[in-house]
Amino acid sequence: MKRFKLNHSLLTQYVLIVLCALVLLPFSFPLVSVIMYVPQFLSGGGDVRNGTYNDGLKLERMWHEEAGKLQGADEETIEGHLSELKAKYPLASMYRVDADGVLQAALPENPKLPAQWTPTYTVQFMKARSGGDPFTVVALLGDEKDEGFIVFELPRNVMRTSDGGVSNNFGFIFVGGFLLILALFLFLSFMFFYRIRRRLVRLQTAMTGPPAENGSGIPAQVEVLASDEIGRLEQSFNAMIGKLEASRAREAEEEVLRRELIAKLSHDLRTPLTTIRGHAYSLRSESLSERGQESIALIERKTGYLGQMIENLFSYSLLSAGKYPYRPKQVEIVRMTRTFFAGWYPAFEQEGFEIDLNLPEEGFMWVVDSEWLERVLDNYCQNVLRHAKSGRYVGLTVDAAGGGRIVLSDRGEGMGSSTLEKGAGLGLSIASLMLKEMGLRGDVATGPAGTVITISQRVFGTK
Amino acid sequence: MTRVLYIEDDLEIGRWTKEDLEQRGFQVTWLTSGDEAAAHIREADIVILDVMLPGLDGFTVGQRLKREEPQVPILMLSARTSVDDKLQGLQFADDYLTKPFHPEELAARLMVLLRRFGREGGQEIVLGHLRIDPDKPTVTVTGSGEEVLLTAKQLQILLYFLKHPNQIVTKEQIYEAVWGEPFMEGDKTVLVHIRYLREKIELDPSAPTIIETIRGLGYRVKQ
Numbered sequence: 197m198k199r200f201k202l203n204h205s206l207l208t209q210y211v212l213i214v215l216c217a218l219v220l221l222p223f224s225f226p227l228v229s230v231i232m233y234v235p236q237f238l239s240g241g242g243d244v245r246n247g248t249y250n251d252g253l254k255l256e257r258m259w260h261e262e263a264g265k266l267q268g269a270d271e272e273t274i275e276g277h278l279s280e281l282k283a284k285y286p287l288a289s290m291y292r293v294d295a296d297g298v299l300q301a302a303l304p305e306n307p308k309l310p311a312q313w314t315p316t317y318t319v320q321f322m323k324a325r326s327g328g329d330p331f332t333v334v335a336l337l338g339d340e341k342d343e344g345f346i347v348f349e350l351p352r353n354v355m356r357t358s359d360g361g362v363s364n365n366f367g368f369i370f371v372g373g374f375l376l377i378l379a380l381f382l383f384l385s386f387m388f389f390y391r392i393r394r395r396l397v398r399l400q401t402a403m404t405g406p407p408a409e410n411g412s413g414i415p416a417q418v419e420v421l422a423s424d425e426i427g428r429l430e431q432s433f434n435a436m437i438g439k440l441e442a443s444r445a446r447e448a449e450e451e452v453l454r455r456e457l458i459a460k461l462s463h464d465l466r467t468p469l470t471t472i473r474g475h476a477y478s479l480r481s482e483s484l485s486e487r488g489q490e491s492i493a494l495i496e497r498k499t500g501y502l503g504q505m506i507e508n509l510f511s512y513s514l515l516s517a518g519k520y521p522y523r524p525k526q527v528e529i530v531r532m533t534r535t536f537f538a539g540w541y542p543a544f545e546q547e548g549f550e551i552d553l554n555l556p557e558e559g560f561m562w563v564v565d566s567e568w569l570e571r572v573l574d575n576y577c578q579n580v581l582r583h584a585k586s587g588r589y590v591g592l593t594v595d596a597a598g599g600g601r602i603v604l605s606d607r608g609e610g611m612g613s614s615t616l617e618k619g620a621g622l623g624l625s626i627a628s629l630m631l632k633e634m635g636l637r638g639d640v641a642t643g644p645a646g647t648v649i650t651i652s653q654r655v656f657g658t659k
Numbered sequence: 660m661t662r663v664l665y666i667e668d669d670l671e672i673g674r675w676t677k678e679d680l681e682q683r684g685f686q687v688t689w690l691t692s693g694d695e696a697a698a699h700i701r702e703a704d705i706v707i708l709d710v711m712l713p714g715l716d717g718f719t720v721g722q723r724l725k726r727e728e729p730q731v732p733i734l735m736l737s738a739r740t741s742v743d744d745k746l747q748g749l750q751f752a753d754d755y756l757t758k759p760f761h762p763e764e765l766a767a768r769l770m771v772l773l774r775r776f777g778r779e780g781g782q783e784i785v786l787g788h789l790r791i792d793p794d795k796p797t798v799t800v801t802g803s804g805e806e807v808l809l810t811a812k813q814l815q816i817l818l819y820f821l822k823h824p825n826q827i828v829t830k831e832q833i834y835e836a837v838w839g840e841p842f843m844e845g846d847k848t849v850l851v852h853i854r855y856l857r858e859k860i861e862l863d864p865s866a867p868t869i870i871e872t873i874r875g876l877g878y879r880v881k882q
Binding site for chain 2: 459462463466467469470471472473474475477478496499500503507531534535537538539541542553554555557558559
C-alpha cells in the first residue's frame with residue numbers, strides 16, 4: 197500500500213485548510229476566552245484579591261456572620277472589629293448605627309451620612325440601596341435585633357472589575373476572534389493558491405520561453421520541486437520534452453537515411469545508364485545502316501532524358517518534403533539571367549532557333565536562391581528545346597517594371613499538344629514548387645501559337 | 660601528351676571511358692579506388708574523380724589531392740543527385756559533371772580545364788589569321804609573322820576568351836576576371852576595351868569574326 201503523504205496532494209492540503217477553518221470558527225470564542233484567561237490565572241496577585249469582591253452572596257453571608265459575632269458587644273468592640281474587617285476589605289465602606297439611630301462609627305469617615313438616623317431616613321436608605329449601587333448589606337445586631345445594625349457598602353464597579361472586565365467586552369472579543377480566524381483562513385488560502393499560481397506560471401514560462409541551448413527549438417526541461425499534482429505535471433512536461441527530443445533525433449536520423457537512400461538509388465540507376473550511353477556512343481563509329489544510326493540517336497536521346505527524369509524525381513521528393521537546400525540571397529536578376537542564358541545560347545543556336553533577347557541595362561534585385569532560379573529556368577528552357585522545336589523561336593525578356601519579371605516565350609505547338617512527352621509535367625511541377633517557395637509566381641499562357649511563361653514576384657495577399 | 664588520372668570504381672564505365680579518352684589522345688591512368696591516388700597525382704595533368712568510391716569517398720580523395728597538388732585541376736563525376744554533391748564537390752573540384760555524360764562533353768570540359776590551368780604545355784592557338792602563344796604571351800599574324808602589340812588589359816581579355824573557348828562570356832564576367840573588382844552597373848569599360856582590341860586583331864573591325872558579339876548576352880570566341 198502506498199504511504200499517505202500530505203505533500204503528495206494539493207487537494208488534501210486544501211481540504212485540511214478548509215477543515216481547520218470550519219472547526220476553528222465555532223470554537224473561536226472559547227478559544228479566545230481561554231487565551232485571555234490563562235495569563236490572568238497564571239499571573240495571580242491583585243486579580244485574586246479582586247476575587248474577594250466578586251460574589252455578592254458570599255459577602256452578604258460573611259457580613260451576617262460578623263454581625264452574629266458582635267452580638268451583645270459594646271460599641272468599642274464593635275468599632276475595633278469593623279476596623280479589622282475594613283483592613284480585610286479595604287475597598288468597602290462600613291458604618292455602625294446603634295439602637296437609638298446614632299451613627300457610632302463610619303469607615304472611612306463620610307460627612308454625607310447624618311449623625312442621627314431617623315426611622316424615615318433609615319427606610320429611605322434601605323429603599324435606595326435595595327438592588328442599587330453601591331452594593332449594600334445591612335445586618336441587625338442582637339438576638340432580638342434591637343442592638344442597632346452594621347452596614348457594608350461596596351461600589352458595584354469594584355465587584356465587576358474581576359469578572360465584568362471580560363464579560364463587558366464579550367461581544368467584541370468574540371467577533372474579533374472570529375474575524376481573526378477568518379482572516380487567517382483567507383490568508384492561508386491566498387498563500388496556497390498564490391503558490392500554485394506561481395508554480396504554474398513557472399511551468400508556462402518554461403513551455404513558451406526561450407528554447408534550450410542546443411538550438412533544437414525545444415524548451416528546456418524544468419526542475420521538479422515537489423511531488424504533488426503540479427510536480428507530477430512538471431515530470432510529465434519533462435517526459436514530453438524528452439520524447440520530443442528523441443523524436444527530433446529520430447527524424448534527423450531518418451533524414452540522413454533518406455538522403456543516403458536517394459543518393460544510392462540515384463547512383464545505382466545512373467551507373468547502368470552511363471554504360472548504355474557510352475556503348476551507344478561507341479556503336480556510332482561502327483558501320484551501321486541508316487536505321488541503325490537512327491536507333492542509336494534515339495537511345496542517346498532517351499538515356500539523356502531518363503537521367504534527367506531521375507534527377508527530377510529525386511529533386512521532387514526532396515522538394516516536396518521541404519528538404520531541398522534553400523539558400524536565399526540578394527540576386528541581381530538581369531545579370532543572373534544573362535549569365536544563365538549564355539549557357540543555353542549554343543544549344544538553341546545549334547538547333548537553328550531564332551533567339552530574341554531583351555535584357556535591360558539596369559538591373560533589379562530579388563531575394564532568391566540563384567541555384568533554384570537557374571533550375572527553374574533550366575526546366576523551362578529544356579521544355580522549349582524539346583517540345584517547341586517546330587517554332588524555331590525562343591524569346592527571353594527581363595523587365596524591371598512592377599517589381600521585375602522574366603518572360604520566356606516560344607512558338608511551339610503549346611503545352612496541350614501531344615508532342616509533350618509524358619513526364620515533362622514533373623519538371624514543370626518542380627519549377628512551380630520552387631517558384632512558390634521563393635515567393636515568385638509562374639504564369640503559363642499556352643496555345644497552338646506558342647507558350648509564354650512569365651515569372652514575377654508574388655503580390656502579397658494573393659495566393 | 661596529356662596525362663589523366665581517372666578514379667572510377669565501376670569497371671564497365673571505367674574501361675569504356677579509358678578507351679574513349681585514349682582514342683582522343685589522352686594518356687590515362689585508371690584506378691578503381693582513391694586509396695593510392697595520392698601516389699599518382701604528381702604524374703597527372705588532370706584528375707577525373709567519381710564521387711561514390713569504395714573506401715575513401717570521392718570528396719575526401721579530392722580534398723586530399725587538391726592539398727597535395729593545387730595546380731592540378733579536378734573534374735568531379737557523380738551519379739548521385741546533383742543538389743548537395745554539386746555544392747560540396749565544387750568547394751574543391753574545378754568542374755562537375757553528372758552521369759550519364761556525353762563522352763564529347765567530358766573531353767571538351769577536360770580541354771577547358773587544362774587550358775584554364777595552363778597545363779596544355781606550349782601549344783599555340785590558331786585563331787583566324789592569328790597565332791597566339793599563351794605561354795609568352797604573344798599574338799602574331801600567321802602569314803607575315805608580324806607581332807600584334809596589345810596592351811596588358813587587351814591581352815588579358817583575349818586570354819580570358821581563350822580560357823573559355825566557345826562559351827559566351829558576359830561583360831560582367833570579363834570585367835571581374837580582368838580587373839578583379841566587382842562590376843558596377845552601366846560601366847562601359849569592357850565595351851571600350853573590346854573595341855580597341857578588335858581594331859588591333861580583326862581584319863575588319865566593323866565586321867568582327869574573331870570576337871563575336873552575342874546581342875544582349877556578351878561575347879564569344881570560337882575555336
